[in-house]
Structures are given as structure tokens and as C-alpha cells.
Amino acid sequence: MLIVGEMKLAEVIHHDYNLVPVVNRFNIPLGFGDGTIKQICAERNVNLEFLLSILNTFHDPQYFPKDHLKSFPASIIVNYLHKAHTYYLDEKIPQIKQMIKQLFELSEGNKKTLNLISNFFNNYCKEFESHVDREEAEVYPYVLALEEALKNSSKEKHINEELLKYSIGTYEEDHEDVEEKLFDMKSLIIKYLPLESADNKLFEEVSYSLLRELFVLEKDLNEHSRIEDLILVPKVEGMEKQYKSKL
């Protein structure tokens, strides 16, 4: 299904509940009524084209947002990605860590496997943080500066040499996969989590919730990377071309 502005947001979410966190990230809290996406965007001052691109990217793995690329500023994308980072780092990861901690407390058996899984996840978090750090400290500021420079370029005649030193292509080339390890973690939990005694129901419950969280986070990160690769990178490539043409 291609999501378009004339659809009712409530119906779209009924159709694909994976879109809930997306809507949430756009500061559209639940209880948004019966409006179409277009109406709700207008009410809340959300860029319609951008919201549609993100909803469609999340909803359909085949979706490729060519046509919308030019219609919204890069700062909107950066702002969205930044919010998503905060959500992962401040909400999702602590939640998962909390669940692992609970498993430790509930487990009556050997803690070796739990220890290994927990270390694995902690190492993953460190890698993930440095991935995010790089984007926040290096890539996004560059994108924002470039956008600013383009805005002013008609007035100012000189070119900012600093901006020419970096290129989004470098980022794209070594933008590494951050979901692979979550995939492994799921396998380890699904297949190799140690058996607890049958009446340790709480342990079972928490391990299922943990697994569910991992599935959701993996999917979310997957789409996040696609937004970076398919929306941010091409957009910035276009901006770079435009900037260089002023030389």
C-alpha cells in the first residue's frame, strides 16, 4: 500500500502498527482524531512530504522515495534522525538492559549464558553509541552547515572551503550495519537461552518480552539506516552538487 496524504492517519495505523513509533517521533500523540494525514500535518505544522516518505519507508521495504526528495529541507531529516537516536539511546536500550537485569534476578540456574548474552549486548551498545556519535558530531553538523551555506550563497560570494573538504559519500561508504548483532542476539536467545525450571513463569515472560523488544528495535534500526542511506544521502549529494556549481 502506498500511503498518501488523503488517507486517514488512524486507518493507516490500524493497517500497520509498526508505524506507531514513527508517528510518535513526529510529536503526534495518540488521540489525534479522525483527520487525514494532510489535515493532521497542517494542524501540527509537520512537513507532509517528509512524513509520507518516512511512513512509506517504514511500511514498505520496496519503497524508494525518489519523488519527494527535493521538497523538504535537510534539517527536517536531521532533526528526525536525531530524535530517533535519542529514542534508541535513552529509551529502548535502557529498557532492554533492564530486562536483562531482571532475567539475572529471576534466573535460578547457571548464569554463564546470561553473562555472555549480557556482555554481548553491552559491547553492542558501545558500538552503537559510537556509530551514533559519529553521525551526530560529524555528519549532521556538516549537513546543517551545508544547508545554511546554500541558503546564503546568493548573498555571499565566497565559498566555505571547510565544507568542500567533507563529502557525504565518505559517510555512505563506511556507514556500517548496526542491526546484524541484534539479529545474532535474537538467535542466541531463541535457540540457546538456558532452560529454567518450568514453573519459573516470570523468567519465561521476561525473556519473551526481551525477544519482542529486540525484534522491534532491529526493525526500527533497519528502517532508520534506510532513511539515512536512501533519503539523507541522496538529498545531501544533490546539495553538494548545487554548492559546487557556485564555484
Place this chain on the structure above:
Amino acid sequence: MESVVSIYIVENNFLLRSGIEGLIQEIPGLILKEVFEGNEKNLYEKLIDKKPDIIIVDPNSLGDNFISIISKLQDEADIKIIGLTREDCPENICSRFKYQLPYEANKHILLENLRDACGSDALLKKNKQGSLSKRELVILKEVVKGLTNQEVADKLFLSIHTVMTHRKNITKKLGIKTVSGLMVYALMNNIIDINEVG
């Protein structure tokens, strides 16, 4: 992950492709990995590289390359080929396919044919692959010690290609893609000792 039959499709026509995808989804244990266009460059190499169980081919999509590609594919004993056949499909083309999905057949027949081609043996074969072979265990040990594929190859007197094939199979069987994930697996199952890894 290890208990699925992997399917690839060569079909240019979107409507047909969607139809085939729909059929594949109806049979548990089958998974559609990728769709190719018939005129893609190095199509044969690309297909072989994926180690497919089944390839569904539309002769119309292959056009003039049909004979050369089909002949090569038929030399691969492990790969089953299913042809999408039209009523007016010439005999010299139709006869190339042991398994067929005829255009005019109803859904029930199409599903039957597809299931026939997969055969229960395909699923069974895959299911059995749960545990690692001796060779794979040896390679796993070296990998989690931090050796690169090349180093493993040198140490065990294997070609790098062989090592890579084993690595792929290990990942497939265990459902674990990263070295650190493999390390956790190896430690969990006492395949290596914590002192052996850096």
C-alpha cells in the same frame, strides 16, 4: 533460518512476479530470496553464487539467452528449476522443465506443482543441518579466536574459498552472522574456553 528452501525468481513482469510471490508465501518453509530480471548482466553467475535450492524461470524473460542459461543451470545437480510455461510454449522450451507452473492452471494445481518441485526431501535435508560438521567446528574455533579467513585458510591448508563456504554454512546453520555472536555461541556450548579468546 536453516530450515528453509531458498527460491530465486527470474521474471521481468511485475504482475507475474507478484503472483509467484503469493504462491511461495502459501507454503511454509519456502522463502523467496531475490528476484532477477532476465536481461541482467552475469545472471548465471549471480544465481549460482546464491546457492539457491530452487529457481523459478520465465522463458520469456530470458529471451535469447534462454538456452545458454538453462543449459548451464541444469548442470547444477543441487538446483531445481521450475519453468513458467504458457500454453503456446514451444516444445523445445517446455521440455526443458521437469517442473512447471503453467499459465492457465488454477491456484490449487500451481501449489501442488510447487510443492512437488520442493519435495519433502528438500525440507528434510535442510532440517538435518542443525549441528555443525567436524570441519565446521574446527573452522569456527579459529574464527572466534580472531583469525581472518585468510589466516584460517593458511593454518588449515585450505583455500580461502573453501573457508568462506564453510563460514557461510556456519552462519546459515546457527543463524549467527557476526564474529562476536559466534564467539558467544562457542563459549555457551563449550566449544572453546574463555582463556582461548583474547
